[in-house]
Amino acid sequence: MTLQITDAELLMQFRTTDRREESYTILIRRYQERLYWHIRRIVINHDDANDILQNVFIKVWKSLDGFREDSQLFTWLYRIATNESITFLNSKKKRFYLPIEDVTKELKNKLTTSGNFSESKTELKLQEAILNLPEKQRIVFNLRYYDEMPYEEMSRVLGTSEGALKASFHHAVKKVEKFLLAD
Amino acid sequence: MENRNDILNELKQLSLFLAERKKENLFIVPENYFSSVEHNVMEKIYAESVSAELKNSSLKEIKKQEVFDVPYGYFERLPNEILQKTSRKKSQSILEGVNEYFQYSFRLTHLLAATPMLAVMILAILVLTKPADVIENDSAIAQVSNEEISNYLSENISSLDESSIVAQMDDNSISKLTSGIEQEANEYDELLIDATQVTIDDIQNL
Incomplete structure (x- = not known):
């Protein structure tokens, strides 16, 4: 109650x-x-x-x-x-x-070595693709794709304009799709 | 504000592959993890608030707590014990004062009382030890009574030179004289000892 x-x-x-x-x-x-x-x-x-x-x-x-x-x-x-x-x-x-690349590398390494992950290979591939994104784009992609957050709300969370967020998400989607379809 | 469909439509336009893909969760969390979060968070909050309280509070704000223990009823007995000790000290100091007074007065009395006696004795010694011819020739002295000599000496005691008196005495006379003085001193000492045994009541009744 x-x-x-x-x-x-x-x-x-x-x-x-x-x-x-x-x-x-x-x-x-x-x-x-x-x-x-x-x-x-x-x-x-x-x-x-x-x-x-x-x-x-x-x-x-x-x-x-x-x-x-x-x-x-x-x-x-x-x-x-x-x-x-x-x-x-x-x-x-x-x-x-560490340069940002090494942090991304470390995060990717965690994906494969840590025990707290499922064995879904497609999902692992998607996470690798997301980890290749720049930090801000990665956060925007996660908030939009997984949390389904409206731009208006995301703008308040990240302190960025809705237009910039839209552009950021579009770039991120294209990069992820490219990575997944590459193999 | 956008709804869920708006978001999905946007994704479809950008990437049909991603929009049609089933979302799975790659990440796994330990079993019952979410049921422990609130407890862990509240525990940390409590620990931090206690630590912050201690940091911000000065010593005067910390609750004072006596860590030492005293025997049962100590503070109830303490005033009486102090009073008893102070009254005993007071009576002792009074006795000491009385003692000093008596010692001083007895010495003075002793000296004053001994002076005429000493004078008489010295005179007697002088007369008795004087050669017979001297006594005969000193007829003026022979006619003076002992009482008159004693009075004279009492009045002029300050002008008498002790060393010249003693020089006129032989060892035997001095010994007799000092033993007499010692005997008197002993009597006074006994008196003093009696005085130190005076009780508080006796003093208060003085």
Whole structure:
């Protein structure tokens, strides 16, 4: 029953009652899977995705009182999750002095060596194709193809114009198709 | 805002291959992973808030808790114990004061009392030890009574030179004199000892 309350009601409950933890637990349950998959597609590895997801929820807990509701809660959560994931990848590059190509290589390597992946060869091929995309294009492709996110909402998440996002998605689709049909 | 069909139509226009392809999930998550996320997150939030509280709070804000233990009823007994000790010290200091007073006054009294006696004794020694011819020739002194000599000496004691008096005495006379003084001193000492045994009540009744 509590899961049926709207985001606005949940926020109100979080801010005005002594049931903050209860409200927040509902919020986690409501968004954890979608956020997890979004993060996982960016960082590939489950342990990294798990760490980032937890950090996202901790950050949200700290900032939820100040959330102005200009955008939907869902959009705001996606934006934090995207930023955290990109920060994670950037820190990896800085820590190991890796060029972006090597990070992509490492992510591809994780796809094939880590145990947390299905044995679907077509899906593996698609993931390899997506990993060949530049970072921003990769995120746009994932949000549009897997999460089926409207450009308007994606614009709020990524802070990019709808037109730029459309162009980015078109380029990404063409590159992926080319990679898949190459063999 | 676009709906799901709009998004699918766009994909069909861009790549029919991708639009018709069945979406599978390549990624696998550990079993029951999603049921543990909320617990792990809340645990971390709690740990961080406690740590932040400790960081932000100064020492005065931390709840003071005494880590040392005292014997049962210690603080109830403490005032009486202190009062007892202070009153005992007070009585001791009073006794010491009394003792000092008596010592000083006894010494003074002793000296004052001994002075005429000393004078008489010195005179007696001088007279007795004087050769007979001297005594005979010193008829003026012979006519003076002991009482008059004692009075004279008492009045003029300050002008008497002790060393010249002692020089007139032989060893035997000095020994007799000092033993007399020692005996008197012992008597006074006994008095002093009695005085130190005075109780607080005795002093208060003084």
